[in-house]
Amino acid sequence: MAIxxxxxxxxxxxxxxxxxxxxxxxxxxxxxxxxxxxxxxxxNLAVVALRYHQAWPMLxxxxxxxxxxxxxxLLLPWAAxxxxxxxxxxxxxxxxVLIVLLVGTALCFPRDxxxxxxxxxxxxxxxxxxxxxxxxxxxxxxxxxxxxxxxLFRHAxxxxxxxxxxxxxxxxxxxxxxxxxxxMFTGELWxxxxxxxxxxxxxxxxxxxxxxxxxxxxxxxxHLTRAWxxxxxALYASLGGLVLLALTCLPDFGPFRTPF
Amino acid sequence: MHRSLLVLWRxxxxxxxxxxxCLLLTADLVWGYFSLDRRxxxxxxxxxxxLIPWMQTxxxxxxxxxxxxxxxxxxxxxxAVNTFVCTTNRVVQLLAARSDGRGTGHRRRLALKLxxxxxxYGLIVILAGYLASYLCTQVLTGRTLVPGSHLSLPGTSGQxxxxxxxPEHYRGTRLAFWRNExxxxxxRLLLDDGTSKQEAMLSCTRPVRFQGYSLHLRDFAPKSLxxxxxxxxxxxxxxxxxxxxxxxxxxxxxxxxxxxxxxxxIMYREATTE
Numbered sequence: 056m057a058i059x060x061x062x063x064x065x066x067x068x069x070x071x072x073x074x075x076x077x078x079x080x081x082x083x084x085x086x087x088x089x090x091x092x093x094x095x096x097x098x099n100l101a102v103v104a105l106r107y108h109q110a111w112p113m114l115x116x117x118x119x120x121x122x123x124x125x126x127x128x129l130l131l132p133w134a135a136x137x138x139x140x141x142x143x144x145x146x147x148x149x150x151x152v153l154i155v156l157l158v159g160t161a162l163c164f165p166r167d168x169x170x171x172x173x174x175x176x177x178x179x180x181x182x183x184x185x186x187x188x189x190x191x192x193x194x195x196x197x198x199x200x201x202x203x204x205x206x207l208f209r210h211a212x213x214x215x216x217x218x219x220x221x222x223x224x225x226x227x228x229x230x231x232x233x234x235x236x237x238x239m240f241t242g243e244l245w246x247x248x249x250x251x252x253x254x255x256x257x258x259x260x261x262x263x264x265x266x267x268x269x270x271x272x273x274x275x276x277x278h279l280t281r282a283w284x285x286x287x288x289a290l291y292a293s294l295g296g297l298v299l300l301a302l303t304c305l306p307d308f309g310p311f312r313t314p315f
Numbered sequence: 316m317h318r319s320l321l322v323l324w325r326x327x328x329x330x331x332x333x334x335x336x337c338l339l340l341t342a343d344l345v346w347g348y349f350s351l352d353r354r355x356x357x358x359x360x361x362x363x364x365x366l367i368p369w370m371q372t373x374x375x376x377x378x379x380x381x382x383x384x385x386x387x388x389x390x391x392x393x394x395a396v397n398t399f400v401c402t403t404n405r406v407v408q409l410l411a412a413r414s415d416g417r418g419t420g421h422r423r424r425l426a427l428k429l430x431x432x433x434x435x436y437g438l439i440v441i442l443a444g445y446l447a448s449y450l451c452t453q454v455l456t457g458r459t460l461v462p463g464s465h466l467s468l469p470g471t472s473g474q475x476x477x478x479x480x481x482p483e484h485y486r487g488t489r490l491a492f493w494r495n496e497x498x499x500x501x502x503r504l505l506l507d508d509g510t511s512k513q514e515a516m517l518s519c520t521r522p523v524r525f526q527g528y529s530l531h532l533r534d535f536a537p538k539s540l541x542x543x544x545x546x547x548x549x550x551x552x553x554x555x556x557x558x559x560x561x562x563x564x565x566x567x568x569x570x571x572x573x574x575x576x577x578x579x580x581i582m583y584r585e586a587t588t589e
Contacts, residue, residue: 108489112498170492173500177520229580233573240566248520251531251552252452253445253562256358259351266344273337280330302345 060109060167064102064121065314068158070095071124075151078144088147092128099125106167113171114180119188120161120307124154126192134196134227142220145208149199157304159314166309179245186238187264191303193231194271198296200224201289221285224292225278232271239264260306270299328400336394343390347383354380363456366449395442402435427583430575437569444562455528455553460502462547472509473526479503480547484540495540500532502549517549528555 074091077084103122106115127150135147174180202208204220242264243253254261274292277283283291326332351358357377361369374381409428458466460477467474483499502517506525515523522531534550 110490173497174519176498179520229577233577236569236573240570243562243566245520247559248522249531250362251522251529251554251556252362252448254362256361257355259348259355262344262347262351266341266348269337269340269344273334273341276330276333276337282330282334299341302348305348 060102060105061165063098063105064158065162067095067098067102067124068155068162070098071128071151071154071158075148075155078148078151088151092131092151096125096128099128110171112176113173114175114184115167116169116171117166117307117309118184119191120157120164120166120304122184122188123191123304123307124157124161126188127154127157127195130189130192130196134199142203145203146196146199149202149208150196153195153199153300160304160308162314163311164308165312166307168309174249177245177248179241179248182241183238183245186234186241190231190234190238191267191300193227193234194267194296195300197224197227197231197274198293198300200227201292201296204289205286205293217285217289221278221289221292224289225275228271228274228278228292228296232268232275235264235268235271239268258306263303263306267299267303270295324400327396328404329397330401332397333394333401336390336397340387340390340394343383343386347387350380350383357381358384361449363454365452365454366446391442395439398435399439402432406432427575427579430572430579433572434569434576435572437565437567437572440565440568441562442565444558444560444565446558447561448556448558451557453555455551458551458553460549460551466551466553468526468528468553471526471528473528474507475525475530476505476507477502477549478505478514480535480549482535497535497538500535502532502535504530528553529559 070091074088074095077088077091099121103118103125106118106121109115131147131150134150135143200220201224204217204224246255247253249255274288274295277288277291354377357373357380360373364372370385374384378385406429409425409432413425453469455466455469460466460475462477462479465474465476479502481501481503482497483501484495485493485498486495488494500519504515504517504523506513506515506523508526515525517523517530517532519532522529524530531552531554532549533552536545536548538545
C-alpha cells in the first residue's frame, strides 16, 4: 500500500509539473492547464484518501506535506480565476511553481512513515489539521498576490494597479488568519482534553504555528492602519509570507530519500 | 505627572508598538523552533512543575536553549498591555460616538465595529488564562491506578477508584499495524465525594472532572491482546487548573469577534469594493 501511495504521489507530481509547463507556454493554454491540473488533483486526492484509509479514525502522521499541494490546487481556480489578466496569470504560475516545489520536497524528504497515535482519534485532531492546511494554503495565495503586485512580476500592459492585487492579497490573508486561528483553537482544545494543558511541550512545531499567527496578525494590522507604504507591505507579505510558509512546512519533512 | 502618564498611555497604545511586537514575536518564535529542536525534554516538565519552579531550575540553567522563552514572556506581557491600551482607547471612542445614531441598523454597525476589539480582549483573556494555568496549576504526578485501588484528591474529601479497565480492541484488517491493539481505551471510575458515589467513564480524549480536579488518561496497560501479558493499570494526569475556564472563555470571545469581523468584511467591505 505504501508503494502505491508513493507512486501515486509521484504521478501527481509529474502532472503538476506538466500543468506548470502548460501554464508557462506562450498563448492561451488555460484548458490544457486546467485538464492537467484536474488529473494531478485527482491523483493527489487519491494519495490523501489512501493515507486516511490507512489511519482512520486516527490522524495520519505528517499528512501536511502531501495534503498542502492538494489544498493549494483546489483553491487555484478561486485564487487566480476571473478575467484572466496578466496579473491573474502570474498568480496562477506562482502558485503552480509553489505546488511543484512542495511536491518535489515532499518526495525527496518524506516523513510519512510514522504510525498514528491513539490520542489523535478525535474530530478535534482532524479539525486542527485541515483548518491549518486550508489556512496555510490561503497564506500561500496571499503571498502569491503580493509577489505578483511587485514590479518584477507585473506585465507592462496590465492596467490593474498594485493596490488591487494587494487588496486580494489581504483578503486571502484575512481568510487564512481566521482558519489558522480556528486550527489553533481546536488544537488547544484537543491538547486540553488529551493532556490536560492547552500547550503540550512535546513538539517544537507549535512555536512555528504561533510565529505564523503573529506574522499574519502583523500583516493585517499593517493593512488596516496603512502604517507602511504599499510596496513595503507587498514585500512583507510576499517574501515574509514565503519564508513563513517554508518554515511552517519544515516539521512535515524528514531526512533525504531518493524520490525514485 | 498627569501629562507624562498620558504620554506613557499613548505610547503603550501605539499601533507601531503593536507592529514591532508582532515582528519581534515572530522572530523570537522562529528562534524558539530551532532552540527546541532535540531539546524538548527541557520544556516537558513545564506542564507538571509550573512556570516559576521551571524558570528557577531548567530555565535559568540552560539559557542558551531557553533564552527565547524568557524573551517570549516579556514580549507577550508587553503585547497584552499594548493591546489593552490600544483597544480600550478605541472602544471608548466608539461608545462615545454611539449617541450620534439611533435604531437597530446603527446598533448592528456598532456591534460589527466592536468585532476587532472583542478579539483583542479575547486574546488578553487567553493570555491571562495561560498565565494563571502556568502559575497556579496543582499537578499530581505519577498517579497510577490498578483495578480496585483508589486515589484521594488533596484538599477535598473526594476519592477516585478504578472499577475496571474496559478497552476495545481493533479486530479489522484495514489497519494491519493495529490488529489486536487497543483502539478505544476506557476506564470505569467510581467518584466518591464522601456523601454520594457516581460512576464515570474516562478515555484518551475524554477527561473526568471531579471536585475541581480534571483527570486525564496518560497511559495504560495492557495495550494489546498479543505479546507480553502486562498487569492492568492506568496512569493519570491529575490537575487542578484555575486557568482553564479563563482561556476557554477567551477562545469563545475571540471566536465571536472573529465571526463578527468576517461577517462585516464579507457583507460591507467586500460589497463596497465590488
